[in-house]
Amino acid sequence: MSALILHHYPSSPFSEKIRLVLGFKQLPWKSVIIPSIAPKPDVLALTGGYRKTPFLQIGADIYCDSALICQVLEHEHPEPVLYPPHLKGVARVFAQWADTTLFWAAMAYNLQPRGAQALFANVAPEAAQAFGEDRRQMSAGMPRLRPADATAAYRSYLRRLAHMVEEHDFLFGAEPCVADFAAYHPLWFTRHCVPMMADILSATPAVLEWMDRLAALGQGRAEKFSAQDAITVAAGALPQPMPPQVFQDEHGIALGSRVSIAAESFGTEPTEGLLVAATRMHYTLARSDARAGTLHVHFPRIGYVLRAI
Ligand SMILES: N[C@@H](CCC(=O)N[C@@H](CS)C(=O)NCC(=O)O)C(=O)O
Numbered sequence: 001m002s003a004l005i006l007h008h009y010p011s012s013p014f015s016e017k018i019r020l021v022l023g024f025k026q027l028p029w030k031s032v033i034i035p036s037i038a039p040k041p042d043v044l045a046l047t048g049g050y051r052k053t054p055f056l057q058i059g060a061d062i063y064c065d066s067a068l069i070c071q072v073l074e075h076e077h078p079e080p081v082l083y084p085p086h087l088k089g090v091a092r093v094f095a096q097w098a099d100t101t102l103f104w105a106a107m108a109y110n111l112q113p114r115g116a117q118a119l120f121a122n123v124a125p126e127a128a129q130a131f132g133e134d135r136r137q138m139s140a141g142m143p144r145l146r147p148a149d150a151t152a153a154y155r156s157y158l159r160r161l162a163h164m165v166e167e168h169d170f171l172f173g174a175e176p177c178v179a180d181f182a183a184y185h186p187l188w189f190t191r192h193c194v195p196m197m198a199d200i201l202s203a204t205p206a207v208l209e210w211m212d213r214l215a216a217l218g219q220g221r222a223e224k225f226s227a228q229d230a231i232t233v234a235a236g237a238l239p240q241p242m243p244p245q246v247f248q249d250e251h252g253i254a255l256g257s258r259v260s261i262a263a264e265s266f267g268t269e270p271t272e273g274l275l276v277a278a279t280r281m282h283y284t285l286a287r288s289d290a291r292a293g294t295l296h297v298h299f300p301r302i303g304y305v306l307r308a309i
Helices: 013-024 041-047 066-076 085-110 113-119 125-138 147-167 178-193 195-201 205-215 227-235
Strands: 005-008 028-033 055-058 061-064 221-224 258-263 271-278 282-289 293-300 304-308
Touching: 005 013, 005 227, 013 066, 013 085, 013 178, 028 227, 041 055, 041 061, 041 227, 041 293, 055 066, 055 227, 061 066, 066 085, 066 178, 066 293, 085 147, 085 178, 085 195, 113 195, 147 195, 147 205, 178 195, 178 205, 227 293, 258 282, 271 293
Parallel strands: 005 028, 028 221, 061 293
Antiparallel strands: 005 055, 055 061, 258 271, 258 304, 271 282, 282 293
16 A cells, blocks of 8 residues: 555644544654645645645545544554444544534634734744734634633533543543544643643643543654655556445535535635545545646545535
8 A cells, every 4th residue: 555644734733633543553654744824835736725734645545634534544554443333423423523612612712812822922923923814714704712712611621521531541441532532632732732721621630641641652653755755656646446335425416527525614725626436424536736647535524515516
């Protein structure tokens, strides 16, 4: 199998989720550091429009969204398991809650003025302003939690997580599953990226101990790789042949149609291409790029909007 190439940047919480899954599965991977704000020409050469972080590349296959990346890693490297059979429903539902509700409450807490000022204390004012403007554009139209409401919700969520990890080492038992990695990353951002805001974690020592257990899994074996080399890998590969799979049509859009796929919210730049698969779990688009050649770009169904164009 071609190498796993993760496109990410150090302070990205969703990237930390995947780095830790790579550690859990003890995998070797190539690390491409991408910009944290637009423009991202090398990213777009591969994704065709999707600009969020992280995404996983395997040859000429591009997997967008950490939820799909977890599934792909499980499929390629089934042991140790991220989705234990007796938890496969609840672990996914919990992970989705953590990646959305918990994440946004934590980030509204983390990036309230006190946290944001400290985060950008050593950064040129223009860079801080450019970051703020980029995120404002990405989140246009999204409801925003006020700091006090975010703090109240985050505190409650931390207590609920504490109740779970007071019972056993990980959220659902003696071993971690996808739910643990999804709940970990927003808290990791509080603890490591805005440590001056981390006092909120002291009320739940069991959560801190659980975080230490997850961090001890490591991040696998990463090797630095350049964006240009990643594009060269894609240009020299062909997308993996699509295994026979059930076409699940919810939209009245036939396979082979020209479509766009975009996140429902927060960074809704679409990727366009030909629809080559729509399974229970994901969509696949075929597209070509002058630099990266022919690619398959994969998205989860949940959280994404598919349209004929
Ligand atoms: N649902 C997505 C969310 C990804 C996401 O929002 N990532 C943040 C960084 S952690 C992002 O894309 N920020 C803007 C950027 O990196 O350009 C996933 O699970 O991967």
